[in-house]
Amino acid sequence: MDLSSILGIVLCAVVVVFGIVSGDEGAAALWNFFDEGSIFITIGGAFFCTMITTDSLKDFWGSIRSIRLILKPYSSDAEKTIRSIIDLSNIARKEGLLALEEAANDIDDEFLKKGVLLIVDGTDPELVRNILETELNCIEARHASKTSFWETMAAMGPAWGMIGTLIGLINMLKKLDDIASIGPNMALALVTTFYGSVLANWICLPIANKLKANNAKEIMIKEIMVEGLLSIQAGENPRVIEEKLKSFLSPDNRNAFKKDEGESVG
Numbered sequence: 001m002d003l004s005s006i007l008g009i010v011l012c013a014v015v016v017v018f019g020i021v022s023g024d025e026g027a028a029a030l031w032n033f034f035d036e037g038s039i040f041i042t043i044g045g046a047f048f049c050t051m052i053t054t055d056s057l058k059d060f061w062g063s064i065r066s067i068r069l070i071l072k073p074y075s076s077d078a079e080k081t082i083r084s085i086i087d088l089s090n091i092a093r094k095e096g097l098l099a100l101e102e103a104a105n106d107i108d109d110e111f112l113k114k115g116v117l118l119i120v121d122g123t124d125p126e127l128v129r130n131i132l133e134t135e136l137n138c139i140e141a142r143h144a145s146k147t148s149f150w151e152t153m154a155a156m157g158p159a160w161g162m163i164g165t166l167i168g169l170i171n172m173l174k175k176l177d178d179i180a181s182i183g184p185n186m187a188l189a190l191v192t193t194f195y196g197s198v199l200a201n202w203i204c205l206p207i208a209n210k211l212k213a214n215n216a217k218e219i220m221i222k223e224i225m226v227e228g229l230l231s232i233q234a235g236e237n238p239r240v241i242e243e244k245l246k247s248f249l250s251p252d253n254r255n256a257f258k259k260d261e262g263e264s265v266g
Helices: 003-021 026-033 036-053 057-070 078-095 097-104 110-120 125-173 179-233 238-248 251-265
Strands: none
Touching: 003 026, 003 179, 026 179, 036 057, 036 125, 036 179, 057 125, 057 179, 078 097, 078 110, 078 179, 078 238, 078 251, 097 110, 097 179, 110 125, 110 179, 125 179, 179 238
16 A cells, blocks of 8 residues: 555645634534535536546446555666567577567566567567557556646636535525524535535545646656667667666766675676
């Protein structure tokens, strides 16, 4: 499980609850923020309106299920990927490109395995790049559709919260002759705005941003694979390939990479 995501969601709930119960009413104030009609208008309206933007009910439910992606840790080790590429380049340099076919059997990543087999088959380098980049674009498009779903939901939440507030205000203004009911009715009308803001800023936007971050990591890893495979196919020296691929790393990770490399050599 992704501890940062789970901890963040839980602590946000703690902050909101603390803000509610820290007043004079204490825990009893929680009931001031509960209203079935407001929940249905805000949450239901946001979900149903977002449903309009999806291609099908299957896509809609698939996008909702994408919340699971932020609850499990995303394993992206650029340094490990670079070392795998260097190992492949050493095999190709010593035994030739055809020797990579056997090495491909031990590769778990389907994208990298596909690229290796294209090289072994003698595919033109430009065609190899086009095939792999096309797959990269398709992966990014699929990820973007999930991110867009949550961004749309984040926009719909406050909007439907405002709609609920307007409904409540209109009903309240119809009963202005009852002065005593104005305060409670105003509070109830504002609850829908509260729900909309919570839905957007506690759930939807964090999910969208987390999916974007995971997408960026995955695309970078696969770009490393593309550049490394094309360098192997071009017959470049493993040391040159290593220096080229390390440009994808941050300065701190480059230093760590060098340190680990030195320890392994020692």
